[in-house]
Amino acid sequence: MGSPSTSTIEVLNSVTDGKKYITSEELQKHNKPNDLWISIQGKVYNVTEWSKQHPGGDTPLLNLSGQDATDAFIAFHPGTAWANLPNLFTGYHLSDYHVSEVSKDYRKLASEFSKSGMFDKKGHGVIYSLSFVSLLLSATVYGVLYSSSFWVHMLSGALLGLAWMQIAYLGHDAGHYQMMSTRGWNKFAGIFIGNCITGISIAWWKWTHNAHHIACNSLDYDPDLQHLPMLAVSNKLFTSLTSVFYGRQLTFNPLARFFISYQHYTYYPIMAVARVNLYLQTVLLLLSKRKVPDKVANILGTLIFWTWFPLLVSCLPNWGERVAFVLVSFCVTGIQHVQFTLNHFAASVYVGPPKGNDWFEKQTAGTIDISCSSWMDWFFGGLQFQLEHHLFPRLPRCHLRSISPIVRELCKKHGLPYVSLSFYDANVTTLKTLRTAALQARDVTNMNPQNLVWEAFNTHG
Numbered sequence: 010m011g012s013p014s015t016s017t018i019e020v021l022n023s024v025t026d027g028k029k030y031i032t033s034e035e036l037q038k039h040n041k042p043n044d045l046w047i048s049i050q051g052k053v054y055n056v057t058e059w060s061k062q063h064p065g066g067d068t069p070l071l072n073l074s075g076q077d078a079t080d081a082f083i084a085f086h087p088g089t090a091w092a093n094l095p096n097l098f099t100g101y102h103l104s105d106y107h108v109s110e111v112s113k114d115y116r117k118l119a120s121e122f123s124k125s126g127m128f129d130k131k132g133h134g135v136i137y138s139l140s141f142v143s144l145l146l147s148a149t150v151y152g153v154l155y156s157s158s159f160w161v162h163m164l165s166g167a168l169l170g171l172a173w174m175q176i177a178y179l180g181h182d183a184g185h186y187q188m189m190s191t192r193g194w195n196k197f198a199g200i201f202i203g204n205c206i207t208g209i210s211i212a213w214w215k216w217t218h219n220a221h222h223i224a225c226n227s228l229d230y231d232p233d234l235q236h237l238p239m240l241a242v243s244n245k246l247f248t249s250l251t252s253v254f255y256g257r258q259l260t261f262n263p264l265a266r267f268f269i270s271y272q273h274y275t276y277y278p279i280m281a282v283a284r285v286n287l288y289l290q291t292v293l294l295l296l297s298k299r300k301v302p303d304k305v306a307n308i309l310g311t312l313i314f315w316t317w318f319p320l321l322v323s324c325l326p327n328w329g330e331r332v333a334f335v336l337v338s339f340c341v342t343g344i345q346h347v348q349f350t351l352n353h354f355a356a357s358v359y360v361g362p363p364k365g366n367d368w369f370e371k372q373t374a375g376t377i378d379i380s381c382s383s384w385m386d387w388f389f390g391g392l393q394f395q396l397e398h399h400l401f402p403r404l405p406r407c408h409l410r411s412i413s414p415i416v417r418e419l420c421k422k423h424g425l426p427y428v429s430l431s432f433y434d435a436n437v438t439t440l441k442t443l444r445t446a447a448l449q450a451r452d453v454t455n456m457n458p459q460n461l462v463w464e465a466f467n468t469h470g
Contacts, residue, residue, distance in 0.1 A: 030104035040075030046099065048077040051106035054097040066216055069223045072230060073365050080112055080368035081223060083119050084402055111423045115369045122401065132407035135188055138179055145172035153324050162325055166334040170341025176202050177345060178390030184215050187405045200303065204310025208318065210291040212307045220254050222402060224363040226353055226375030229253050233353060238265030239279055240272050242442055243358050244449040250360065270451045273444040281343035351435040352377050352395040355442045372399040373420055378429035383410060396427065
């Protein structure tokens with residue numbers, strides 16, 4: 010724990026209530042892995058050691074280090090988590106602690122949801138989803154093993170892709186501890202349905218997804234927007250930003266320029282095979298020296314997938330059908346990859362770390378909902394209400410539609426965007442965003458003065 014500066018001492022001497030105070034400026038100096046402080050409701054906590062065992066990983070704490078993180082803490086933690094804070098208290102309070110009007114309303118809303126028990130009422134969606142997934146997987150295996158028809162085999166591949174889509178939603182629920190009743194069972198469910206059935210590590214997903222939630226649509230902090238050399242949603246990525254998440258430069262080189270220049274044409278083909286990248290990212294993480302929670306279980310689960318899936322494919326009569334089966338399953342699942350990108354690619358972006366004091370504002374600016382009829386909720390897994398999920402990530406999906414009007418009114422009250430587009434319009438908006446960046450990439454060699462005009466009139470975000 011560092012020693013207060015002269016300015017801090019002056020603050021300490023000026024108070025008369027017996028409490029010790031530091032300023033937000035002093036708090037900001039404690040923003041390194043070996044000196045990591047945050048503030049929650051005006052109290053300052055030293056989370057340097059805690060970050061090493063934090064269930065959500067150290068990335069969220071590092072991204073909000075040296076700041077007030079009250080709204081993010083409320084969003085991601087149940088009431089029981091507050092009991093851990095006294096052990097981390099530094100003894101200091103923030104002398105200039107301030108709560109905005111929108112944060113007051115957000116915290117009040119979160120408290121009301123908690124008191125009503127909404128965070129614990131999971132509904133019966135999990136049972137329905139598991140039953141549906143079991144039916145799809147059974148039909149897939151039956152079609153492969155007991156039919157000699159090419160078209161039945163292709164239908165089986167499509168059913169497997171649909172099953173993977175539904176499993177991804179269940180894995181998402183488990184990763185947010187929404188699926189099962191206890192943390193342990195959620196962890197087991199995440200590894201079983203994530204690693205074993207889809208081949209995508211739940212540890213990798215948590216690592217990236219937690220960072221995405223905290224730094225929603227930050228070009229250098231949010232890994233969900235860092236897809237160079239294949240895709241770029243903003244010309245700000247043309248400056249070869251450094252990814253804070255990956256710890257490397259996002260190089261915009263001639264190869265990236267070529268791919269980006271045509272990304273509005275290649276977007277759907279890329280999404281169709283995006284699953285290959287997820288497999289690669291899983292392998293890279295599990296084989297890395299990085300500390301991975303439940304690493305052995307994640308590796309074993311992934312090996313189970315790479316045992317049953319190749320065996321199933323090998324049961325098809327020839328290599329042509331095997332390749333076609335895999336491609337069909339990937340293409341169907343690609344619909345989901347499109348859906349996930351629609352929620353953020355066309356929203357506002359920014360460069361720099363997230364700010365704890367504009368949590369609500371950043372989520373509304375960086376998130377787009379997909380409007381659909383209630384009978385389609387199963388298809389989108391509840392994530393068409395992306396803003397509602399970002400604001401209340403612990404809320405089971407069965408409640409997202411019911412709170413949507415409340416969130417809309419809160420945004421209207423504070424003059425914040427609430428963007429909800431049809432699936433078609435969201436696709437069109439995303440393609441326009443990609444096309445704008447593509448045209449800018451073609452002109453990137455003439456940064457002065459023409460790209461300054463682009464920056465002034467076409468900057469996205």
